[in-house]
Amino acid sequence: MSLQVIINGIATGSIYALIATGFALIFNILKFSNFSHGATMTAAAFVAYFLVSSKGMGLVPTLAVAGLAGALIALFGEFVGFRRILKNHSAPTYFFVSSITLGTLYEGLVTIKAGSNFFNFPSFFAEPTVGVGSLVISTSDLVMFAISAVALLVLAFIIQKTRIGRALRAVSFDRDTAQLMGIDSTRIIQVAFVVSGILAGFAGVFLGIKYTLYPTLGSLVVKGFIASVIGGLGSLTGAVVGALLLGILETILLAVLGSGYSTIAVFGVMLVFLLIRPQGIAGSNVQEKA
Amino acid sequence: MNALISNVLTQVCITLIAVAGIYVLTGLTGMFSLGQAAFMAIGAYASGILVIRTHIPFFLAALIAVVMATGIGYLIGYPVVRLRRDYISLVTLGFGEAIAALLNRMTTLTGGASGLTGIPRKVTLTMALVSAIIAIALAAFFKTSKYGRQCIALKGDELAAKAMGIHVTRIKMVAFLLSVALTSYSGVLYAFYMSYVDPTGFGWKKSADWVIMVFFGGVNSLTGSTLGAFILSALPQVLRSMQNYRYVIYAILVLIILNFKPSGLLGEWELTPRHIRETVARVRNKFGAKKEG
Amino acid sequence: MKRLLALALAIVLALSLVACGNTTDTTEPQGGETAAPAGETGGEEGGEILIGCLQDITGSTSSLGMSVEAGAKAAVEEINANGGIDGKTVVMKTYDTKGDVTEAVNAYITAVTVDNVSLIIGPPVANIANAIKETSEGYDVPVMGFALDPACQLKEDGTPYKNMFCLQPSATTQGDIMASFALKNGLKTFGVLYNQENSYSVSLLDPFLDRLAEDGITVADDMIIPFGAADTDYKTLLQPLVKANVDAIYCPNYTQQLVAIVTAANELGYEGKIINGLDAAPNFNTIYGGDCSNVYYINNINTEDPETASRIAEIEDTVSAPNKYFLGYDAVMVAKQCIEEVGLEDPAALTDAIANVKDFKGLTGTLTMSPETHMPDGMGMFMYTYDNQTPVMLEEFAG
Numbered sequence: 001m002s003l004q005v006i007i008n009g010i011a012t013g014s015i016y017a018l019i020a021t022g023f024a025l026i027f028n029i030l031k032f033s034n035f036s037h038g039a040t041m042t043a044a045a046f047v048a049y050f051l052v053s054s055k056g057m058g059l060v061p062t063l064a065v066a067g068l069a070g071a072l073i074a075l076f077g078e079f080v081g082f083r084r085i086l087k088n089h090s091a092p093t094y095f096f097v098s099s100i101t102l103g104t105l106y107e108g109l110v111t112i113k114a115g116s117n118f119f120n121f122p123s124f125f126a127e128p129t130v131g132v133g134s135l136v137i138s139t140s141d142l143v144m145f146a147i148s149a150v151a152l153l154v155l156a157f158i159i160q161k162t163r164i165g166r167a168l169r170a171v172s173f174d175r176d177t178a179q180l181m182g183i184d185s186t187r188i189i190q191v192a193f194v195v196s197g198i199l200a201g202f203a204g205v206f207l208g209i210k211y212t213l214y215p216t217l218g219s220l221v222v223k224g225f226i227a228s229v230i231g232g233l234g235s236l237t238g239a240v241v242g243a244l245l246l247g248i249l250e251t252i253l254l255a256v257l258g259s260g261y262s263t264i265a266v267f268g269v270m271l272v273f274l275l276i277r278p279q280g281i282a283g284s285n286v287q288e289k290a
Numbered sequence: 291m292n293a294l295i296s297n298v299l300t301q302v303c304i305t306l307i308a309v310a311g312i313y314v315l316t317g318l319t320g321m322f323s324l325g326q327a328a329f330m331a332i333g334a335y336a337s338g339i340l341v342i343r344t345h346i347p348f349f350l351a352a353l354i355a356v357v358m359a360t361g362i363g364y365l366i367g368y369p370v371v372r373l374r375r376d377y378i379s380l381v382t383l384g385f386g387e388a389i390a391a392l393l394n395r396m397t398t399l400t401g402g403a404s405g406l407t408g409i410p411r412k413v414t415l416t417m418a419l420v421s422a423i424i425a426i427a428l429a430a431f432f433k434t435s436k437y438g439r440q441c442i443a444l445k446g447d448e449l450a451a452k453a454m455g456i457h458v459t460r461i462k463m464v465a466f467l468l469s470v471a472l473t474s475y476s477g478v479l480y481a482f483y484m485s486y487v488d489p490t491g492f493g494w495k496k497s498a499d500w501v502i503m504v505f506f507g508g509v510n511s512l513t514g515s516t517l518g519a520f521i522l523s524a525l526p527q528v529l530r531s532m533q534n535y536r537y538v539i540y541a542i543l544v545l546i547i548l549n550f551k552p553s554g555l556l557g558e559w560e561l562t563p564r565h566i567r568e569t570v571a572r573v574r575n576k577f578g579a580k581k582e583g
Numbered sequence: 584m585k586r587l588l589a590l591a592l593a594i595v596l597a598l599s600l601v602a603c604g605n606t607t608d609t610t611e612p613q614g615g616e617t618a619a620p621a622g623e624t625g626g627e628e629g630g631e632i633l634i635g636c637l638q639d640i641t642g643s644t645s646s647l648g649m650s651v652e653a654g655a656k657a658a659v660e661e662i663n664a665n666g667g668i669d670g671k672t673v674v675m676k677t678y679d680t681k682g683d684v685t686e687a688v689n690a691y692i693t694a695v696t697v698d699n700v701s702l703i704i705g706p707p708v709a710n711i712a713n714a715i716k717e718t719s720e721g722y723d724v725p726v727m728g729f730a731l732d733p734a735c736q737l738k739e740d741g742t743p744y745k746n747m748f749c750l751q752p753s754a755t756t757q758g759d760i761m762a763s764f765a766l767k768n769g770l771k772t773f774g775v776l777y778n779q780e781n782s783y784s785v786s787l788l789d790p791f792l793d794r795l796a797e798d799g800i801t802v803a804d805d806m807i808i809p810f811g812a813a814d815t816d817y818k819t820l821l822q823p824l825v826k827a828n829v830d831a832i833y834c835p836n837y838t839q840q841l842v843a844i845v846t847a848a849n850e851l852g853y854e855g856k857i858i859n860g861l862d863a864a865p866n867f868n869t870i871y872g873g874d875c876s877n878v879y880y881i882n883n884i885n886t887e888d889p890e891t892a893s894r895i896a897e898i899e900d901t902v903s904a905p906n907k908y909f910l911g912y913d914a915v916m917v918a919k920q921c922i923e924e925v926g927l928e929d930p931a932a933l934t935d936a937i938a939n940v941k942d943f944k945g946l947t948g949t950l951t952m953s954p955e956t957h958m959p960d961g962m963g964m965f966m967y968t969y970d971n972q973t974p975v976m977l978e979e980f981a982g
Binding site: 033035080081084085088090091093094096097098100101102104105107108109111112115222225226229230233259260261263264266267270271274275278 | 320369372373374377379380381384385392501502535541542548
């Protein structure tokens, strides 16, 4: 097993991590898997492409606009897709159905605007790769890894150390009690969506850099879903660890078994893992009965 | 025009069978599967390959395919019914992806990415319609049986159901297998109607579409689920002239229902004599009240 | 009460469905009626000829479908500006297949039974053609498509489906040309990276290897690397090929994947050539954005031809795949020629005319159809590379 494969795996894993955290954040607070996250990533990346990078501006403005766009889209989604369901106290499955429908909506809109053409971000880096001995690392992967790490650390700090983070944890633990304690849970849920939208925007840009921009780019959300679930439902650390492990596992199996069989093997490993450690990597703060 | 209506109706009937399966699984038991479409693929491929390779009669091939799919369903069901609910969608999702990968890989048997061609066209509208009616009747029968009532009980509160002496894993397994059998049968009909199957159409989005249909019509009502499936699978055909706006419209319509009528179009209303009597009575009361007022 | 409301809503919805169905029922045959009598009473001025354009307008291959549609539309406008066909205006209606085989059959049946189109400009995607080929046998409407895979046009007994046509060189021809080009340029060792979940990619694999085998070159099994949609790491897939330092990597994939693959190969320091199918043709270069001098590709069109070049300049910004645009354009022009030849009264005569097209000079080359295969006979193609980002035509190959 060459070290190069592991490095490729970490690169793949770190983009899964960005997706999985956005996913886990919403799961944490509303106890459902937000499948509109994928289409939010795509839509935010396209907005950033059309507004900023197609006009020759660099990576930083692109990320900023994508983060902003992602946040706005996620807020919109919270309003039209989830607010009322929350008020009706419907089962979490409604969120799930609603999120998939929202995803279809965004994907449809992106197709109308951009389905007729291929798009790609201009290359943001003067040197496409960084060589360490015989190893090759893409500059974009390296930057992505750094930015993901910083973004996730900032997020962890906010959640653990700030007032709003405490409120977020309280709402996630018990929405009704938090409300009684004077926390505006609607506002806190909006905050969670904004943060998850920003992460979606970042992830969308990096996915776009790696795989070009196309309307169904967001289907990679499935990887974030897998990572966040095996990470331990709703746990942010678990999601990051799960994502990195998934990326490395996939890459190693791909190198050893080749395409196709690696997909089957990943499924097998996942199944065994869930059976022997049903609480996920991080253990879980979600009660059996939600 | 007639050809189009009969074509769309046949496809709707095939979808109805799968949705009847989803109703049993999600509507009654509350389990969420993102890999149900993979069983449709198994049914379609198994029966298609059997008829092409061994020339056995269609009905025998259909039977073998459904039995085979149910057998695979049992293997997947074993962990599925034991895992916590959030994991079910994950395991079934992975299963669906694995099946798609297998179908692409086993080129000599399945034709790989180019798909399986040359399946004889056997399915007519009548046959699809009769099958759909039987499938829905089966689901209705299951709902009113003791299994169905136990399913509803464990959907509401699994711990309480367990405490009442309901064998939770067994009941879940029965519901899962019934759902798998129905879905794989719809796959058989699909293959022998389309005469061509390729591995692309059976991903998690298809399974999710079925779940959306159930919720759209009413997750607690078989009549509603059936109606939802009927409307949503015919809608894209009706909206054809809207070109690429039609899936946007589709999504908006579903969102409206989820927001403003969360129990679905029909709520818990079923097409049973009792419900019809009640509804008629309510209508009469209302108009009676108006007259008096 | 609420339930009643819901029921009412449901009934309204169901009724609106039926009503919409009825409106299409009443409006569409009108279109059909105006088209049909016009076809019968050819002498009458005006009237319409309705053609269908069955494409992936949404879904993962929407950019290809929209390119073909744009080309076909341009041809229709041009025909109408020059007085139409036999004095009749051509009307084109697009049917979305969503890149889904079931939807494709629905779209096809809508086109032929509801709107009564006279012919269909088909999709460039093999799975869609495969899905409609059996259904098409029941009707008399030719499908002028671009599915490379011969299985889309030919039944198992080797006879063609009567309505299915492919108007560009088949996968066999294209694979053969690319391999011949590679051999001619002295390339000796090869690796392959292909998408095993994509029928286009799969159908181009064997013809290439077969042609290499004719010259005694075999490609070892571990140098033929398949991938699928779930695989996200092209570097790991490419690594064995780069390590073996093969002269060329054969890479018949769609544009999105090609961009990622070429990027990964360059990052790994691969120094050989990358030979791609049609999808590395422009706008691949602008999408990729970097130096693609090591990329070689096959193309339908000759960009040195002044007419082609000036048209490309016009459409560059709106069309993602100019070669698909020209295929769509040419297909409509072929249709025009055939309709002018035999009219629309006898559908069998029209299919016959399409099957026997001879020496049609189009923008994608000279087209002569083979009645035995319903695919072009000896239609050549062009091999290109890039000088940094500028396409350079290298050589024309006969089919």
